[in-house]
Amino acid sequence: MRLKSGLVKRIFWATPPLHVPRDLRRGEPRGLRHLSEQLERLSVPDLISREREQGPEAAVAAIECHRCPWGATTRCEHASRDLERLQERVAQRRAALDAFRNAYWQEFLRVVEVLEQFGAVRDGRLLPKGRLIASLRHDNELLLAETVTRGLFDDLTIAEAAALCSALLEESRSGEPMIARAFLKKRPRLKHRLDRLAGAADTVFQAQRARHLGVPVGVQPGFMPSVFRWASGDDDWSGIIAESFGGHEGDLVRAMRRLIDLLRQLAEGPDVPVETARLLAQAARVVDRGIVLESALI
Numbered sequence: 001m002r003l004k005s006g007l008v009k010r011i012f013w014a015t016p017p018l019h020v021p022r023d024l025r026r027g028e029p030r031g032l033r034h035l036s037e038q039l040e041r042l043s044v045p046d047l048i049s050r051e052r053e054q055g056p057e058a059a060v061a062a063i064e065c066h067r068c069p070w071g072a073t074t075r076c077e078h079a080s081r082d083l084e085r086l087q088e089r090v091a092q093r094r095a096a097l098d099a100f101r102n103a104y105w106q107e108f109l110r111v112v113e114v115l116e117q118f119g120a121v122r123d124g125r126l127l128p129k130g131r132l133i134a135s136l137r138h139d140n141e142l143l144l145a146e147t148v149t150r151g152l153f154d155d156l157t158i159a160e161a162a163a164l165c166s167a168l169l170e171e172s173r174s175g176e177p178m179i180a181r182a183f184l185k186k187r188p189r190l191k192h193r194l195d196r197l198a199g200a201a202d203t204v205f206q207a208q209r210a211r212h213l214g215v216p217v218g219v220q221p222g223f224m225p226s227v228f229r230w231a232s233g234d235d236d237w238s239g240i241i242a243e244s245f246g247g248h249e250g251d252l253v254r255a256m257r258r259l260i261d262l263l264r265q266l267a268e269g270p271d272v273p274v275e276t277a278r279l280l281a282q283a284a285r286v287v288d289r290g291i292v293l294e295s296a297l298i
Contacts, residue, residue, distance in 0.1 A: 009091045017252060025225050045212040046087055055239055056278065071297065075112065088282060089251075090293075108211055110212065111213040114142070114207050114213065114277055115133070118142060118146070118207070120142070128282065129145055129271070130151055131270045131271060132145045132269045132272065134142035135265070135268075136265050136266075137265065138168070138170070139216045140204065140215055140217050142241055143168065143200060143201055144168060144265075144266070145268075146196060146200045146203075146204065147200065148266060148269070148276060150196065150200055151191050151234070152196055152197055152200075153279060153280065154275075154276070157229050157232055158282050158283045158286055159231040159283075160187075160189070160190050160228070162259065162263065162278050162286070162287055163190060163222070163225075163228040164190065164193055164197065165225045165259060165263055165266070165280070165283070166227040166255065167197060167223070167224060168191075168219065168220050169258055169262070170218070171217070171220075171223070171251065171258065174220045174221075174223060174247070175222035175223055175224075175226060175244070175245045175246050175247055175252075176222070179222075179225050179245070179246055180222050183225035183228070183244070184221065184226060190224075190228075194219070194221060194224075194237055196218045197219055201217050201219045204217050205217040223245075223255050225244035225245070226241070226244040226245040227255075227256070227259065227287070228244075229244050230256070230287060230292075233286070235290060237290065240252075253292060253295045256287055256292040257295065259287060260284050260288050260292070261282070263283050263284035263287070264284050266280045268281075
C-alpha cells in the first residue's frame with residue numbers, strides 16, 4: 001500500500017505518545033510485549049474522533065470565513081480593512097473632540113483664575129465687580145469694569161468722561177496719532193487718566209498672558225480729540241473731522257454709535273457708583289445728537 005507523506009505525518013501526529021522502556025532491545029520479547037499491550041489499549045474510534053475534533057482540519061473549519069457558504073472571503077477581507085480604517089478615523093475624531101472639550105474647559109478655568117485675581121469671583125461666586133463684568137458686552141469686559149472700580153471717571157467733566165471712554169473702543173480705524181498727542185499735551189489731567197487706564201490695561205494683559213489667554217486688550221486715544229469736542233457741545237462736524245480726527249467721516253460716526261452703547265452699558269451696570277452712572281448717562285445723551293443721532297435713524 002502506498003501513502004502520501006502528508007498522510008503518514010497525520011497518522012504520526014494523531015497517534016498518542018507511547019512509553020518505550022529504556023532497556024528495550026531489538027528482538028527482546030519482554031519489551032515488544034509491553035508495546036503490544038499499550039497498542040491494544042488504544043481505541044481506534046477514539047483516535048478518529050480526536051482527529052476530527054482537535055485536528056488541523058477541525059481548527060481550520062472553526063474559522064468562520066473558511067466555511068463561508070457564499071465564497072465571499074475576498075470581499076470580506078476588503079470590508080474588514082475598510083471597517084478597521086473607519087474605526088481608526090472614528091477613534092481619531094473622538095480624541096480630537098475630547099481635546100477640544102478639554103481645551104474649552106481649561107480656558108474657562110484660566111479665565112476664572114484671572115477674575116479671582118481681580119476680585120470679581122470668590123469661591124465660585126460673583127462679587128460686585130463680577131456682576132458688573134457679566135452685564136457688559138465688550139472685547140474685554142474686565143478692563144471696562146476696571147475703569148469704574150479704579151475711579152477713573154471720578155471728578156471728570158462730561159466731555160472728559162466721553163473722551164476717556166472712547167479710548168476703549170474696539171474700532172480698527174482710529175484718528176491721526178499726531179492729533180491725539182497734541183490734544184493730550186494741552187490737557188494733562190485727561191492724559192494722567194489715560195496713563196492710569198493704560199496701566200490697568202497692562203495689568204490685565206499681564207494676568208492674561210501668564211495664563212495663556214488671548215483676550216484682546218487695547219487702549220487707543222485716536223478718537224479722544226474729536227469725541228471731546230463733540231461732547232463739549234461743538235456742532236461744527238466738518239471742522240471736527242478735519243481738525244480733530246483726520247479720518248473718514250463714516251468711521252467717526254460708527255465710533256460715536258459704539259461709544260454711546262458703551263456709555264449706556266456702564267451707566268446701567270450693577271454696582272456702579274451713582275455719581276459715575278449719572279455722569280456716563282449724561283455723556284451718552286450729549287453724544288447722541290445731530291448727525292450721530294440721524295445715522296441711527298436711517
